[in-house]
Amino acid sequence: MGRNFFVGGNWKCNGITEEVKKIVNVLNAAADVPPKEKLEVVISPPFVFLPHVKSSLRQDFSLAAQNAWVRKGGAFTGEISAEMLVDLGIPWVILGHSERRLLLKESNEFVAEKVAYALSQGLKVIVCIGETLEQRESGQALIVVAEQLKAISGKVSDWGNIVLAYEPVWAIGTGKVATPAQAQEVHADLRKWLKSHINPKVAETVRIIYGGSVTSANCIELAGQPDVDGFLVGGASLKPEFIDILKASLVKK
Numbered sequence: 001m002g003r004n005f006f007v008g009g010n011w012k013c014n015g016i017t018e019e020v021k022k023i024v025n026v027l028n029a030a031a032d033v034p035p036k037e038k039l040e041v042v043i044s045p046p047f048v049f050l051p052h053v054k055s056s057l058r059q060d061f062s063l064a065a066q067n068a069w070v071r072k073g074g075a076f077t078g079e080i081s082a083e084m085l086v087d088l089g090i091p092w093v094i095l096g097h098s099e100r101r102l103l104l105k106e107s108n109e110f111v112a113e114k115v116a117y118a119l120s121q122g123l124k125v126i127v128c129i130g131e132t133l134e135q136r137e138s139g140q141a142l143i144v145v146a147e148q149l150k151a152i153s154g155k156v157s158d159w160g161n162i163v164l165a166y167e168p169v170w171a172i173g174t175g176k177v178a179t180p181a182q183a184q185e186v187h188a189d190l191r192k193w194l195k196s197h198i199n200p201k202v203a204e205t206v207r208i209i210y211g212g213s214v215t216s217a218n219c220i221e222l223a224g225q226p227d228v229d230g231f232l233v234g235g236a237s238l239k240p241e242f243i244d245i246l247k248a249s250l251v252k253k
């Protein structure tokens, strides 16, 4: 089917210099990581560590920022612009993470504007979408992710540089992973949505990755689902078990 497996390691707001060095050492020392043509690995440290990690991380792994400002830089204290990331040679950015949607009140529209701007500057974007527990329990999961997707599709015409990360909020950092069937159901539905609202080619080629309590213990079964094209890993990306998660890509033929 030709969708290259994709694993992102989202370090979130974790790590100080010594810890960052240790994680990079573990990543650099990992043997038998499938080659780039089979597995795309993107590590996302906090902004302040991007230059250090860029200069010390193995060449077959790539880098993502965890956020970017919604438009050109300027008088926006505390923000980081897409131009700065491009200047530093950072190819990817994570946008729309639920922690930012919920804690920093980023709306669907705002996230969509950020995605469009980042793409316009040449960044590739990991777009996060996902429902809360309350929304799932009231049967709204698919409606919520479709709305999140619709906002983005209203502002984006080229999907070639987008990876979609389905991250149910109730599974993030809770140890309560979605079952493989739950993940597959939403991923298949997202692909159906893309097919009818964008086009069949985008539906077939966009990678849809799962995030939320992925560990070395559950990654193989999740990776075995036909519409799960990889993972966005939080907590476990700070640990040596991340290497086992990378190897879950081997279940894809």
Ligand SMILES: O=C(CO)COP(=O)(O)O
Pocket: 010, 097, 167, 171, 172, 173, 174, 175, 211, 212, 213, 214, 232, 233, 234, 235, 236
């Ligand atoms: O939010 C996540 C990745 O972006 C998932 O976090 P956890 O893997 O810690 O649940």
